[in-house]
Amino acid sequence: MNKAQLFAQIRLKQSYLCIGLDTDINKIPKHLLNLEDPVFEFNRQIVEATLDLCVAYKPNIAFYEALGRKGWESLEKTVAILPENCFSIADAKRGDIGNTSELYARAFFSQMNFDSITVAPYMGADSVKPFLGHENKWVILLALTSNAGSHDFQLLPTNAEGTEMLFERVLKTSQQWGSADQLMYVVGATQTAYIKKVREIVPDHFLLVPGVGAQGGSLSEISQHGFNKECGLLVNSSRQIIYASSGEDFAEKARAAAKEVQQEMARLLDKYLPA
């Protein structure tokens, strides 16, 4: 999926919601546990119930790896049923020396058919570029994350004047590696103080925004300051939607929770980005 197609979906659905498939075998409804592949069945029903309300799905790979080869199988089956008109994100936070990153790219772009993968920047250009060599595939680079530990290194000053922080340098340097048609950035919803700085450096890029909901970020604030002319935001919600109910009505309740976010998004689009 390219940037124009993604924006078209956002307009069509009046939504920039990404649903995080952080599917934890210990949290899904008990009645699914007798099935052959409970994790996949949970995902299948969540996707079916929400596919008109969101524009992206983001399985967090850790939840699948924690189950070993069985989890990997659930992941492969899940990616295969994601609708074509939804952007798919492998939330993997990978990054290694060049030949190794190329193998991760093969795993997530070829072995599975993800549109994008989240990548950690610490190892620099040659750890990220192999992910950028695949047509119509995207890198979503960690810039300013939503967790408390983001303060440890991401906010360190990286010039003598102390006016540039590490996450800003990551945004600037990485723009030499790929265009706004193949590169997005992770910017946590908890980081509203910095969202203006981010938009000054990367006016045209999409931002993947975790941290709304359970982690405390505000959808309204991040939208007001984060929108660009093509929306430019994918706001993720995981637990708040997929675990809205732990009963047999989980899919229905997930739909209701997604609908609530979507309606708020429709209002914000109408307010800040009228068609």
Added chain:
Amino acid sequence: MNKAQLFAQIRLKQSYLCIGLDTDINKIPKHLLNLEDPVFEFNRQIVEATLDLCVAYKPNIAFYEALGRKGWESLEKTVAILPENCFSIADAKRGDIGNTSELYARAFFSQMNFDSITVAPYMGADSVKPFLGHENKWVILLALTSNAGSHDFQLLPTNAEGTEMLFERVLKTSQQWGSADQLMYVVGATQTAYIKKVREIVPDHFLLVPGVGAQGGSLSEISQHGFNKECGLLVNSSRQIIYASSGEDFAEKARAAAKEVQQEMARLLDKYLPA
């Protein structure tokens, strides 16, 4: 395995060699490809041929993930046959928000029985600490990597005087998260100019050193400047050993290549760290 046990193995085997199991289905000898699990069979024979010459094995997880669930199965079987007296390293370079890192820890420490995992520092304390909460398990944190891209961010100045670089800050800050009995650092063999700085900040920690061999680092230089009183180095070699031959004699030739490194290590231990 704890630090004293690791040092005892180094003394016993006169080796601080780590063999990287970067097992690529496209590079292993052709006669293995008819077997049910060629990747596992390759690893099994490599391990059998080298287990008295090295003190650690390091499967690079990307090589297994690139093969999907089949690769994950080969990885699980490989970890299961690694000898108890060898330190095992999941070279995964993971790191995510707390509850997610905990799941990665579960995947590599519980689902599989790795002694350690490589972790990326960018997301800070709460992304690393979940890996440190497991008894006798280790985090190997990326500090200064062996690739060209290491210059993009790891060498940036992070104080006004320009006297401290990002990798130094990572070394200093992370020492508050865990002790030298549960934390090692990745320092590339290509970074000899900085190894003295590293040792000043972390005199007691083990360093995992990639980049000798194919990437051009010098074993002798890294040993001279990197040794501490308990050796403190695990020097990795992958391609140079496991792909020493592409014929039916691959295990034998891998042993010969490992033996050559081990003998050089015995000389260096004798020279700089006599018993």
